[in-house]
Amino acid sequence: MAEQLLNKDVRKQVVEILGNMDGEVKLLLFVKDKDCDFCDTVASLLDELTEVGEKVTFEKHNIDSEVAKNYNINDAPAIVLLTPEGKDKGVRFYGIPSGHEFGTLLQDIVSFSKGALSGISEESQKKIAEIDKDVDIKVFITPTCPYCPKAVITAHNIAILNDRITASMIEANEFKELSMKYGVSSVPHIVINDSVEFVGAYPEEQFVNEVLKAV
Amino acid sequence: MAFFEVSSAKKTTDLKSEYDVIIIGGGPAGITASIYAIQAGLEPLVIEKALEGGQMNNTDKIENWPGFSSISGVDLSEKMAEHAQDHNVKITNAEVVDVKPGKMKTVILDNGKEIKARVLIIATGSNPKKLGVPGEEKYSGKGISYCATCDGHFFRDKHVAVVGGGNSALDEALYLAKIVKKITVVQNLPDLTADKMLQKRIRETGITDFIYNTIVKEVKGNDKLDKLLLKNVKTDEETELDVDGAFVFIGMNPNTKFLKEKVELNDYGYIITNDHCETNIKGIYSVGDVREKEVRQIVTAAADGAIALLDASKRYFQ
Numbered sequence: 179m180a181e182q183l184l185n186k187d188v189r190k191q192v193v194e195i196l197g198n199m200d201g202e203v204k205l206l207l208f209v210k211d212k213d214c215d216f217c218d219t220v221a222s223l224l225d226e227l228t229e230v231g232e233k234v235t236f237e238k239h240n241i242d243s244e245v246a247k248n249y250n251i252n253d254a255p256a257i258v259l260l261t262p263e264g265k266d267k268g269v270r271f272y273g274i275p276s277g278h279e280f281g282t283l284l285q286d287i288v289s290f291s292k293g294a295l296s297g298i299s300e301e302s303q304k305k306i307a308e309i310d311k312d313v314d315i316k317v318f319i320t321p322t323c324p325y326c327p328k329a330v331i332t333a334h335n336i337a338i339l340n341d342r343i344t345a346s347m348i349e350a351n352e353f354k355e356l357s358m359k360y361g362v363s364s365v366p367h368i369v370i371n372d373s374v375e376f377v378g379a380y381p382e383e384q385f386v387n388e389v390l391k392a393v
Numbered sequence: 394m395a396f397f398e399v400s401s402a403k404k405t406t407d408l409k410s411e412y413d414v415i416i417i418g419g420g421p422a423g424i425t426a427s428i429y430a431i432q433a434g435l436e437p438l439v440i441e442k443a444l445e446g447g448q449m450n451n452t453d454k455i456e457n458w459p460g461f462s463s464i465s466g467v468d469l470s471e472k473m474a475e476h477a478q479d480h481n482v483k484i485t486n487a488e489v490v491d492v493k494p495g496k497m498k499t500v501i502l503d504n505g506k507e508i509k510a511r512v513l514i515i516a517t518g519s520n521p522k523k524l525g526v527p528g529e530e531k532y533s534g535k536g537i538s539y540c541a542t543c544d545g546h547f548f549r550d551k552h553v554a555v556v557g558g559g560n561s562a563l564d565e566a567l568y569l570a571k572i573v574k575k576i577t578v579v580q581n582l583p584d585l586t587a588d589k590m591l592q593k594r595i596r597e598t599g600i601t602d603f604i605y606n607t608i609v610k611e612v613k614g615n616d617k618l619d620k621l622l623l624k625n626v627k628t629d630e631e632t633e634l635d636v637d638g639a640f641v642f643i644g645m646n647p648n649t650k651f652l653k654e655k656v657e658l659n660d661y662g663y664i665i666t667n668d669h670c671e672t673n674i675k676g677i678y679s680v681g682d683v684r685e686k687e688v689r690q691i692v693t694a695a696a697d698g699a700i701a702l703l704d705a706s707k708r709y710f711q
Contacts, residue, residue: 184397191399223397246636278444283400287400297406299505324467325443325452327401330487349547361616363547363638366536377534381444381488381503 183219184226195284196231199291201262205236208246208256216274216352220255223274234293250344253353257283259290267294268337273349277321282330282347289338296335302386306339311393315345318357318367329366330378331345335382343389398473401444404498405483408508412438413710414702415500415510418648420447421691422681424473425698427482433706438508439477440500441572446470447518448682449691451542452561453568456590458691469691482487489517492655494674511691512705515652515672515679516666516698519645524556528612536618536638545669546638550574551637556609558585562642563595569640570598577634578603579642581626612639647683659676659685670701676704676709 184192202361206338207224209217224236238243241254249258249266257271275283284351289295296303315333319326330347350365362371364377368385370392380388397599414430419441430437444450452466461469474484488500498513519541523529530536538544545568553573555566558580564587566576576598578585583605585592595601604623610631611622621634647662656672656679657665663686664672664679671678680697682689 185395188395188397188399191403195399195402200601225479235394276396278398278401280397281399281403284399284402297504299503301505320468320543320546321396323540324446325540325543328443329425331401331486357547361535363536364538364540364544367534381490383490385505 182226184230187385188227189230192227192230192284195288196234198288199231199233201260201291201293202233202235203262203287203290204260204264205234205287206245206249206260207238208241208249208251208254208258209238210241210254214254217255220274222256224257228346229325231287234287239340259286261290261294265294268341268344269334269348270344272346272372273352274321275347275348277317278324278327279321279330279347279349282334284332286334296338298332298335298339298382298386302382303339305386305390306336306343309340309342309389309393311342312371313340313343313389313393314371315343316344316348316360316369318348318350318362318369319365320350323365326366327378329368329385332380332382332385333368336386355392395468398467398471400474401486403474403478403484404441404486404539404599405685406459406485408438408506409484411497411509412436413510414438414512414514414705415440415498415508416514416516417500418447418516418518418681418683419445419484420475420516420518420681420695421449421473421692422518422698423447423514424477424482425695426514426516427477427698428480429433429699429702430706431480431482433702433710435706435710437482438510439484439605440487440489440502441484442666444453444488445474445477445484449565451540452563453542453564454535455691456615467483473611490651492652494655494677498676508661511676512550512709513677514701514705515649515656515677515680515683517648519647521561522644522646523641524589524609524612524641524643526611528614528618532614532618535616536614537612538640539642541568541640544638545572548573548638552577552635553635553640554579554636555640555642557644558582558587558603559642563587563591565642566595566601567591567598570595570600574600576601577636579607579609579621579623579634581608582603582606603636609639634644645682649683660685669704670697671704676705678705
């Protein structure tokens with residue numbers, strides 16, 4: 179058997195965290211055959227997660243597939259979370275959700291199992307729900323950045339509220355070209371619809387205001 | 394640091410409207426206070442805006458916390474959070490945006506929630522000071538960084554400047570030394586002020602050189618930072634240093650913006666307390682780096698946490 183990614187201690191904690199799940203959560207993993215250094219790693223990771231969490235399942239698809247088109251996925255490795263009803267809430271992870279972001283993935287899984295309830299304030303929820311344009315939020319991170327999970331979670335919490343919003347965690351080291359394109363050299367670096375950019379884990383209200391600026 | 398960290402998933406989202414003690418900040422001071430609260434039979438809530446452990450997460454190696462001859466900052470952070478959670482301390486992820494004093498203190502979170510407690514402990518720590526020179530804002534996130542663990546990897550095999558010569562500057566330089574090609578430390582004083590052991594280690598990297606008596610006068614570049622304008626404070630001579638990035642560690646500012654006019658602060662924004670870590674407002678305590686004091690270390694932060702909680706438990710819960 180291949181060496182496991184999650185050691186015994188981490189596994190124990192994952193069991194505990196996923197023990198809080200209600201419904202089943204399906205993860206869609208998108209991979210490509212060439213030029214994907216980390217596709218296999220993410221597949222192994224999700225494999226282990228499904229072993230540990232009985233309410234977590236995953237499906238692997240190629241980015242050339244129809245499924246990838248349906249979810250508008252053009253790069254790999256990418257993870258899409260689905261609610262127990264099979265609904266896509268616009269939550270994406272590009273690259274290995276490793277380091278501090280592994281906790282973010284677990285948090286999202288538990289939240290999705292409970293119907294993907296957004297933790298943000300009612301006032302912000304209203305503002306976000308009213309958006310009637312497509313919004314794409316990219317959150318560039320590094321796994322060693324302690325401020326990044328807050329930014330990713332906030333972005334995901336915003337995406338959950340509106341079907342037209344997608345929020346992606348992007349591992350900057352793995353997606354070098356994309357990071358270069360946006361001149362990322364400090365994280366978290368957030369890009370909204372290619373029109374609004376900021377660096378830092380903004381408090382929720384401020385983050386929501388940046389989203390509103392972009393629409 | 395482990396390849397897969399779970400701590401950020403272990404937060405409480407299910408909050409009550411009232412606790413005995415609310416602790417703002419989950420660094421060593423806040424975590425210690427929370428553990429003592431449990432021991433005193435109280436129900437604490439820790440509110441952390443990023444990750445438990447606070448600035449320890451940005452520290453490469455910690456070698457002055459008894460019990461561990463050497464431990465990474467991330468690992469010690471995780472151990473402290475686990476310790477608290479094993480004692481049933483609830484930790485939630487949010488930023489406090491306002492505080493209302495009174496017999497019951499109210500804190501308002503960035504997600505709009507309001508929570509009350511009899512005792513409030515402020516353990517918000519501090520954040521890196523900026524240079525305050527032209528070009529810094531412009532190139533912030535475009536070559537200027539205040540967090541080596543976050544951004545170091547964008548400078549693989551590059552030449553970076555580390556501005557500052559104290560413990561945090563050299564600790565971060567040591568982290569960067571594993572990634573970058575060359576480091577130039579720019580220090581405003583005639584010597585480094587970091588611990589001797591740290592100084593020795595940074596010299597041993599063999600890729601670090603030092604410029605003393607020198608300040609950064611301006612940050613320059615095009616799309617990205619590409620040079621620093623330096624000024625020798627003794628000779629007034631100005632020189633340019635070509636670098637791909639600059640990591641700034643010239644000291645800290647206390648995280649007390651949300652507290653202005655709520656509790657007494659000193660001229661630098663640090664919270665003034667008595668010997669029991671209590672502020673001028675009864676029932677509001679302040680512990681760790683955010684408090685006005687001489688020594689800011691992990692052990693002294695933890696000590697503050699214990700002092701404050703024991704005093705609070707005696708005064709307000711008996």
